[in-house]
Amino acid sequence: MRSVAHKAYTGPSGGWGSVKSLGTILNREGALLSGPLVLERQNKVDGFQCVSCAWPKPAKPLPFEFCENGAKATAWEITTHRATPAFFQTHTVSKMLGWADYDLEQAGRITQPLRYDSASDRYLEVSWAEAFADIGKRLQGVQDREKVVFYSSGRTSNEASYIYGLFARLFGNNNLPDSSNMCHETTSVALPESIGVPVGTTILEDFAKCDCLFFFGQNAGSNSPRMLHELEDASKRGVPIISYNPLKERGLERFTNPQSPAEMLTLHETRISSQYHQVKAGGDLAALTGICKRLFEMDDEARRSGGQPIFDDAFIRDHTHGFETFVDWLRHQIWEDLEQESGLSRSAFAATAAVYAKSTAAMAIYGMGLTQHRAGVQTIQMLVNLLLLKGNIGKEGAGICPVRGHSNVQGQRTVGITEKPELVPFDKLKTQYGFEPPEKTGLNTVEVVEELLAGKLAAFIGLGGNFARAIPDQGRTDRCWGGLDLTVHITTKLNRSHLLPGKVSYILPVLGRTEIDKRETGPQALSMEDSTSCIHGSRGVRPPAGKHLKSEVEVVAQIAMATLDHNPKVPWEGWMADYTTIRASIGETYPENFYDYDRRMWEPGGFHRKLPARDREWKTKTGKANFITPKGLDEDSDLKKRGPDALRLITLRSNDQFNTTIYGYSDRFRGIEGTRMVVFMNRDDIARFGLAEGEEITMVTQSNDGHHREASGFQVVPYDIPSGCIGAYYPETNLLLPIGHYAEGSKTPAAKSIPITIKRGLVAA
Structure with missing residues (x-):
């Protein structure tokens, strides 16, 4: 075991530490010469969308529009290391199963399709034609179509996601779990009930117009470092940034901009958080309740003295429902209970409330520090309650901002990757493709694991990701994968999921986002959606890591054609040849958002899909934004x-x-x-x-x-x-x-x- 070397870090986020870290990984991956040329095209209008997080690509990018972690993700993909068939001949699956995650992926890019051979306990090279034919035959042989899972990672493009979702439904189920189930499904449940949309309401431009920023359970320094540029600008404008997080995270404390020569030379640091409250794990709901309760005290005091009310009475009257019930519940909350549950003092709530009371346009930013809790749904809805009190949904510089992780985890949902039939326009799919989509709700990630543990799954297809390593209860689930008849992993590099083969198991290597995808009609482009519901085009810029690699679009289409009966209305071959035809099909299925798709995705800054809540149109059961009263404060x-x-x-x-x-x-x-x-x-x-x-x-x-x-x-x-x-x-x-x-x-x-x-x-x- 590696022994720990712990020395407190005293520097800022960004700065020379980022530069050194980038140089280290570029050197390790053999990309010191090629890396800078590739990175220069990262997050540019005519370049490729970052492989890492989903932070927006601005209309006017910086000369180096990437962060430390985004650059690491690119270096990881453009590595010169290769996991060839000879590598897999050398190492048995049982042996590699004992390797660390880092060592597995350091083997490099997988270059050829592989099939697991149980006799030798090795992955052996196989032809693409043989792999597609065998996978199709085995899927055809599954009698109960509900026993097949179609998982997808959040990095998969809109184009591949759309045809993958269609493939699953043509096959006969809605078993389309994705990485959103593991991180922001809580958002997708909480926000529709509160404001009628399943995503955030802010756009990148709102950062320049806000006068107050809240952070709850989100670490910008490691998880979305490009956001630090917006936070730096806000801080320099005097905008208060109030953070609630159990650990002190350097990215929310101070920042040195690596793209500023002056700051790098002078070692200048910008303060990020003006208040930092270390709430205990699971205490955010109580903390938000404390802030709201103090605001009500302040509003009562202002009204009694004839002062200006703190709350936006007109907004609450015209645009919200449930206010009176929420007020009654809030007034009955006891300060001592709020302090105990949150781990914070009453004075912390008062300090936050005092700043918020003076603001006119506030944004609330959060991450998995809110979503991955038993009371996550209620906590996010309480955060929305806080915003609704002052009308901070549906105006410039204000709104709710969930920060997504994977670079297209939100876009996948938009084009149909979901286990929930009600979120997909089945009427349009039925007309377009001439079939009856399955109406039964599919399996989400937790339910897939439950079925896996019960021995009820027959096949698992993974479009990217490392499902077996990302899910709960690994100690129990690892033993179950061998009972599946078929596992298929569509991937770029080796990971632990690939070392838990079913009775028949394939690894199918694909192009990365940085790579040129050349088809019969020429080089192809893809598209992704960022955290602000903005869709961008993406073009690969470098040669593929191997001559045998195929695109995700082609792999999905080929497996589908090998599995499904011929349907003249589904143009698999046409989609493989020209991805503009996929975007045309997406536009037909989702005309409100994806009209003129091919042109709009290349506009500087991309194009935003329609979000009714941003225009104060509330697609909720009440027809208004809802104050939702929690059931209680206790996380567990x-x-x-x-x-x-x-x-x-x-x-x-x-x-x-x-x-x-x-x-x-x-x-x-x-x-x-x-x-x-x-x-x-x-x-x-x-x-x-x-x-x-x-x-x-x-x-x-x-x-x-x-x-x-x-x-x-x-x-x-x-x-x-x-x-x-x-x-x-x-x-x-x-x-x-x-x-x-x-x-x-x-x-x-x-x-x-x-x-x-x-x-x-x-x-x-």
């Missing part, structure tokens, strides 16, 4: 019953990873070098448990489902984190997350507050 009432030794585990990403992709063993901002097997603990908790810095502990999940879950070998690191909470890296801690521990209403795994206890050293299961 059972935790209190487990005694004083129970802790809440927050799973984290390091500065050197993106989702399950590990770029290295350096978490610069948290001062960790050389390992990922650490647990961040409050110093008082370390003393309370009689532990020492660097000591190894075992974490044991506290669950009532009868299954034992533990993870050993984590070294204790003292850290500024609320007492009663600990942090550790994802996905190493996924085996501690029970499949039944998810957000009520959305089934998003509640990975940001896992009840655990700790024991010294290694503990036998």
Whole structure:
């Protein structure tokens, strides 16, 4: 095991640390010469959309419109390392299963299609024609079509996503789980009930017009660093930025702009957060309640004294429903309970409320620190309540801003990747393609895992991603994959999911987004949707990593043609030859948003799809924006019953990873070098448990489902984190997350507050 080297990082986010980190990965991937030329085209109007996060591509990009982590994602894709058939001849699957995630992906780009051979325990080269024919034959042989899963990663383009969703429905089910199920499904459930849309209401230009910014459970420095440019500008304008997050994250504290020669030479730092409140895990709902309660006190005081009311009375009267019920509930909340549940003082709520009361246009930004909780849906709806009090939905410089992770996880949903039939215009699909779409609700991620554990799945197709490593309950699910008749992984690099083969298993290597996709009609373009519901075009700029690679569009189309009966209304071959024809089909299915698709996606800044809430059109059951009153404040009432030794585990990403992709063993901002097997603990908790810095502990999940879950070998690191909470890296801690521990209403795994206890050293299961 790698030993921990912990040294507190005193520098800002950005700055020379980012430059050094970029140079390190470009050198390691053999891309020191080619990398800068590729990066120059990243997030440009005529270039490629970032492979990493979904932050918007501006109409007027910076000379280097990429961040540290976006550059790492590009370097990871343009690597000179290759996982050829000879590599797979050398290493058995059983042997590679013991490798670290980092080492698996460092094998490099996979160059040829492979089929698992159980006799030799190796992946062997196979022709594309043989792979497509065999996969199609085996899918045809599945008697119960509900037992096949079509998973997709959030990096897949709109074009590939659209035909993939159609393939699943033509096959006969809506089993289309995606990475949104694991991160922002809570958003997709909470926001429609509150404001009638499943996505955020802000656009990039709102940052220049706001006069107050809230952050809840989102780490811009590691998860969307390009946002720091907007935050820097806002801070310099004097905009208060108020952050609620359990850990002090450097990107929300201070920033040195790597693209500013003056700042780099002078080491100038810009303050980001004007207030930083370290709410305990699961305490955001109570904190938001405290802010709202204090605002009501202030509004009452203002009205009694004849002053200006704080709330937007006209907006509340004309545009909202449920205000009186919410007010009544709020007035009955007890300050001591709010302090206990949030881990914050009443003065913290008052400080926030005082700033918000003076604002005229406020934005609320949040991430998985809100969505991945049992009370996530209620928490997001309470955040919307806060905005509604002052009319901060549907005006410039204001709104709700969920920050998506994967670069097209939102776009996939827009073009049909969802298990929910009601979100897809089946009437149009029926007319376009002449079939009866299946009406039964499909399986989401949690339900796929439940079916996997029950031995009820027959086949799994993964369009990108690392599903087996990203899901909860890994210790239990790893043993189940071998029972599937077929697993198919459409990918660029090797990961752990590929090493858990079904009875028949294929790895099908595809082009990356940075690469030129040349078809019979010429080089092709793709499109993606960012976090602000803006659609952009994307063109690959470099030669493919191997001559045998195919595009995701072609692989999906070829498998579909090998599987399905011929349907003259579905132009698979035409779609493969010219992706503009896919966009034309998308425009026919979704005419309101995708008219004149090919032209508009190349407009500087892209084009926004229609969001009624932004125009104060409320597509809710009440016809108005809804104040939704929570059922209660407690994130996990059972935790209190487990005694004083129970802790809440927050799973984290390091500065050197993106989702399950590990770029290295350096978490610069948290001062960790050389390992990922650490647990961040409050110093008082370390003393309370009689532990020492660097000591190894075992974490044991506290669950009532009868299954034992533990993870050993984590070294204790003292850290500024609320007492009663600990942090550790994802996905190493996924085996501690029970499949039944998810957000009520959305089934998003509640990975940001896992009840655990700790024991010294290694503990036998």
